[in-house]
Structures are given as C-alpha cells and as structure tokens.
Amino acid sequence: MPAVDTGSTAWMLVSTALVLFMTPGLALFYAGMVRRKNVLSSTMHSLFAMGLVSVIWAVIGYTLAFGGDHGGVIGGLSHLGLDGVVGAVTGTGSSAIPTSVFAMYQGMFAIITVGLISGAVAERMKFRAFVAFAALWSLLVYSPLAHWVWGGGWLQKLGALDFAGGTVVHIASAAAALAAALMLGKRKGYGTEELRPHNVPMSVLGAGILWFGWFGFNAGSALGSGQLAGSACLATNLSAAAGMLAWSATEVLTGRKPTVLGAASGAVAGLVGITPAAGFVGPMPALAIGAITGCLCYFGLRLKSRFGFDDALDVVGVHGVGGATGAILTGVFASVAVNSAGANGLLYGGGLALLGKQLVGVGATIAFSLIVSAIILKCIDLTIGLRVDVESEATGLDVAEHAETGYEF
Amino acid sequence: MKKIEAVIKPHKLDEVKEALQALGVSGMTVYEVKGFGRQKGHTEVYRGNEYTVDFVPKTKIEIVVDDDLAPKVEQAIVDAARTDRIGDGKVFTFDCEGAVRIRTGERGSEAL
Numbered sequence: 001m002p003a004v005d006t007g008s009t010a011w012m013l014v015s016t017a018l019v020l021f022m023t024p025g026l027a028l029f030y031a032g033m034v035r036r037k038n039v040l041s042s043t044m045h046s047l048f049a050m051g052l053v054s055v056i057w058a059v060i061g062y063t064l065a066f067g068g069d070h071g072g073v074i075g076g077l078s079h080l081g082l083d084g085v086v087g088a089v090t091g092t093g094s095s096a097i098p099t100s101v102f103a104m105y106q107g108m109f110a111i112i113t114v115g116l117i118s119g120a121v122a123e124r125m126k127f128r129a130f131v132a133f134a135a136l137w138s139l140l141v142y143s144p145l146a147h148w149v150w151g152g153g154w155l156q157k158l159g160a161l162d163f164a165g166g167t168v169v170h171i172a173s174a175a176a177a178l179a180a181a182l183m184l185g186k187r188k189g190y191g192t193e194e195l196r197p198h199n200v201p202m203s204v205l206g207a208g209i210l211w212f213g214w215f216g217f218n219a220g221s222a223l224g225s226g227q228l229a230g231s232a233c234l235a236t237n238l239s240a241a242a243g244m245l246a247w248s249a250t251e252v253l254t255g256r257k258p259t260v261l262g263a264a265s266g267a268v269a270g271l272v273g274i275t276p277a278a279g280f281v282g283p284m285p286a287l288a289i290g291a292i293t294g295c296l297c298y299f300g301l302r303l304k305s306r307f308g309f310d311d312a313l314d315v316v317g318v319h320g321v322g323g324a325t326g327a328i329l330t331g332v333f334a335s336v337a338v339n340s341a342g343a344n345g346l347l348y349g350g351g352l353a354l355l356g357k358q359l360v361g362v363g364a365t366i367a368f369s370l371i372v373s374a375i376i377l378k379c380i381d382l383t384i385g386l387r388v389d390v391e392s393e394a395t396g397l398d399v400a401e402h403a404e405t406g407y408e409f
Numbered sequence: 410m411k412k413i414e415a416v417i418k419p420h421k422l423d424e425v426k427e428a429l430q431a432l433g434v435s436g437m438t439v440y441e442v443k444g445f446g447r448q449k450g451h452t453e454v455y456r457g458n459e460y461t462v463d464f465v466p467k468t469k470i471e472i473v474v475d476d477d478l479a480p481k482v483e484q485a486i487v488d489a490a491r492t493d494r495i496g497d498g499k500v501f502t503f504d505c506e507g508a509v510r511i512r513t514g515e516r517g518s519e520a521l
Binding site for chain 2: 033194196197200256257259261262265298301302314
C-alpha cells in the first residue's frame with residue numbers, strides 16, 4: 001500500500017467525526033424550534049439520515065460522485081460498494097490520506113444535507129415519504145452535484161469555487177426545501193395559530209454543536225492538515241462570530257430586542273456563508289462575509305411570508321440565502337495568496353471572471369435541485385402520499401408516526 | 410367546611426404560605442397554572458415572527474378549612490398576595506361537603 005501522511009489522516013479522521021456530530025447537532029437545533037408534540041419527529045429526520053444515507057453512500061452514492069467521470073455530469077460505478085476504496089490513497093504528499101477516510105468524510109456531508117431539508121417539511125410530512133425522499137434525493141441530486149463541484153464534473157472544470165459545500169450542501173438543500181414546502185402545503189394553523197419554538201435552549205445547544213462541528217466541515221475540506229486547514233478554520237470562526245453580531249445588531253436596529261434564537265441563527269448563517277469561501281479567503285474578508293450573510297439571512301426569513309410558502313424552519317431563508325450569498329462573495333473575496341489552487345476574486349484583481357463562474361454554479365445548483373426534487377416529491381406523492389392526515393397533524397407526529405412521546409412532564 | 414381557591418402571582422407563594430401557616434392551616438395543594446384577567450399578555454419574537462402570549466403564569470392554591478376559619482384565611486391570602494399592581498389574582502370560596510384522611514379514615518373536621 002502506498003504511504004499516507006499520518007498527520008493529515010489523523011485530522012481527516014477527526015473531521016469525519018466532527019461533521020457527523022453536526023447531524024445530531026442539527027437535530028437538536030431544529031427540534032427545539034418545533035412544537036413539543038413534534039420534537040421526536042423532527043429529530044428522527046436527521047437521526048435516520050445518519051443510518052440511511054451512510055448505507056446508500058457506501059453502496060452507490062460515493063461512486064456516482066467520485067468514481068470517475070462521464071461527460072462531466074456523473075461518476076461511474078467503479079467504486080460500487082466501495083470497491084477498491086480500502087487500501088487506496090487519495091491526495092498526494094503531505095495531503096495523502098486513505099481513500100476510505102475520504103469516502104467516509106464525504107459521506108458525512110451527504111447525510112447532513114438531507115437532514116437540512118427536513119427543516120422545511122417539519123410537523124406535517126409522513127415519515128415513510130421522508131425516507132423515500134431522502135434515499136432518492138441523495139442519489140439523484142446530491143451525488144450528481146457533488147460530482148459536478150468536487151468529483152471532476154463540469155462546474156469544477158469551469159473553475160467555480162466551492163470549498164466545503166455552499167452549493168452542494170446549502171443551496172441544494174434550500175432548493176429542495178422550497179420544492180417540498182410548496183408541494184406539502186402550509187401547516188394547519190399557519191398564520192392563525194402560534195407555531196412557536198418549544199425549547200430554545202435545545203436549539204442553542206444544537207447551534208453550538210453545529211459551530212463546533214463546522215470546523216471539521218470547512219477546515220476538513222482542506223483534505224489534509226496544514227496551512228490551508230488553518231486558514232479555513234480561522235475564516236470559519238470569524239464568519240460565525242460576525243454572523244451572530246450582525247444578526248443581533250439587525251434585530252436591535254429594526255426596533256426589536258436581541259433574541260437568543262436570533263444570536264444562534266446568526267452564527268449559523270455566518271457559518272453557511274463562509275462554507276463555500278472558507279479555504280479561499282483571508283480573515284478580514286471572512287468577517288465581512290459573516291456580517292453580510294448574517295444581515296441578509298435575517299431579512300431572508302421574510303421570503304416565506306412574502307411569497308406564501310411554509311418553510312417551517314427557514315431552510316430557504318438561512319441556507320438558501322446564506323449559501324448563495326457566500327458563493328457569490330467567494331467570487332469577490334477569493335485570493336490565490338490564501339489558496340494557490342483557487343482564483344482571484346473581484347477585489348483581488350480577478351475582475352468579474354470568478355464572479356461569473358460563481359453565479360453559474362449558484363444558478364445551476366438551484367435549477368437542478370429544484371427541478372429534480374420536485375419530480376421526486378411528485379412521484380412520492382402519487383404513490384405513498386407526502387402529507388399526514390389532518391387528525392395526525394393535530395395529534396402530533398411523535399405519537400402519530402412514531403408512537404412515542406418526547407417528554408414525560 | 411369551606412374550600413378556598415386562590416390564583417396568585419407565583420412569586421407571592423412563600424408569603425401566602427407563611428401567612429396561612431401562622432393561622433394554623435395545616436396543609437395546601439399548589440398548581441402551576443396560566444391565565445389572564447385584566448392583565449394583558451406580552452409579545453414574543455422568534456425568528457422575526459411575532460407571537461402574542463395572552464396567558465400569564467400564575468400559581469393556584471387550594472385549601473379546605475373549617476367554616477369559622479374561612480374568612481380569616483381569605484383575608485390572609487388577600488393581604489399576603491397583594492402587590493397593588495394588575496394581575497394580583499382572585500380568591501374564591503366554595504362549600505366543601507366532605508373530607509377524608511386516607512391513612513386513618515377520619516372524616517369531616519378531623520380530616521383537616
């Protein structure tokens with residue numbers, strides 16, 4: 001077996017665990033924001049994805065994303081069932097790591113992307129339908145997108161930059177969330193009843209875990225231990241911090257009190273924004289990206305009431321707006337001084353070239369995810385049905401779909 | 410016997426309890442409730458959405474006492490629970506037809 005760099009391998013093993021941890025973190029973040037009677041149902045979406053997508057990724061998802069290339073559109077089946085993965089090496093020199101670690105690491109991204117979508121369908125989607133959707137989506141949308149952006153596909157060849165998944169993870173999940181929210185319809189009581197968070201401390205704990213794990217998400221996307229991981233780590237923290245401050249400031253400047261849920265959401269928004277940019281920008285641009293994203297996402301929450309769709313947990317407002325903002329700002333702030341494998345953005349002498357490629361990436365991701373998601377959802381609706389019945393929605397999905405109660409008091 | 414129910418502000422519970430114990434009241438049951446009368450609720454904001462919260466947290470006390478003690482108990486609660494601000498609560502008095510101590514089977518005033 002060819003040699004791997006033990007430092008990079010150790011870091012990537014840790015990063016794999018960090019990104020996995022983000023999924024239960026997301027579960028807590030979301031669960032705290034739904035009503036008590038649906039706390040388990042919301043948790044189950046993220047939890048079950050850890051099992052379901054892990055298996056699908058290993059059997060076929062990985063190879064479709066990273067197993068060779070067909071026309072820049074999709075990978076092949078050379079690594080079906082992870083064939084040839086154990087013992088192989090990905091990367092070179094000080095970034096040489098076992099392919100098994102690379103494959104696992106990438107799989108963790110597939111898992112959490114599916115979990116993110118669940119925010120839009122909370123409190124009214126049939127669990128069976130969610131499972132079917134998760135399985136099909138990870139194969140038909142996630143793997144192709146991962147291939148386009150990281151696996152040798154056309155967006156990568158074009159030169160669009162996405163360090164850790166602003167498009168593949170955040171925009172893709174937001175587009176799917178939009179399709180799902182539109183097709184599922186609004187929750188009963190939306191606009192008339194109080195559909196408010198039942199456990200804000202739980203959401204804060206979840207946000208904290210997300211921030212912690214995001215170091216693996218972004219700095220781990222350096223795919224090795226070294227300067228690039230360091231700068232990505234730095235950018236990640238600064239953007240989270242700026243995002244939080246910007247959101248809280250926006251709350252106060254619009255005449256409201258600074259809320260805990262807002263501060264936590266601001267940090268998450270900053271983290272979303274820096275995701276595509278983490279390994280390409282310096283620390284001060286990272287602050288700017290966090291601040292801009294935090295502020296824009298605050299207003300992004302209004303999209304759902306403006307356009308009349310029930311995106312229960314603001315996947316579009318935070319991950320859609322945040323991912324797109326970050327991807328576009330990458331085209332502004334990227335610098336080859338930070339990462340020679342990147343490009344120069346608008347403010348670093350690159351002109352509009354990179355910015356144009358970023359826009360292509362954003363647009364292509366939105367279109368592809370939105371359309372294919374809609375088709376998958378329609379097929380599921382025609383067969384299993386997407387939404388629970390009125391009675392179940394009123395009782396709560398914990399009891400209706402899982403025969404469980406979240407709290408005994 | 411009379412049953413006295415009082416809805417009071419939660420932070421007044423200790424004072425009310427001490428005032429009742431000073432009168433010789435030997436027991437009480439306490440609930441956490443929510444409600445409103447003339448006291449208005451407030452607005453909470455989550456993720457930019459405003460929610461009007463009408464119900465205010467209150468504490469409800471229930472006691473059963475002999476008829477002659479009831480007026481003193483009612484007044485003691487009123488004095489101890491008053492803050493002179495809206496939302497102080499109310500005291501209600503009902504007739505109680507029967508009482509039994511479960512352990513011993515004592516009935517009526519013996520059970521109180």
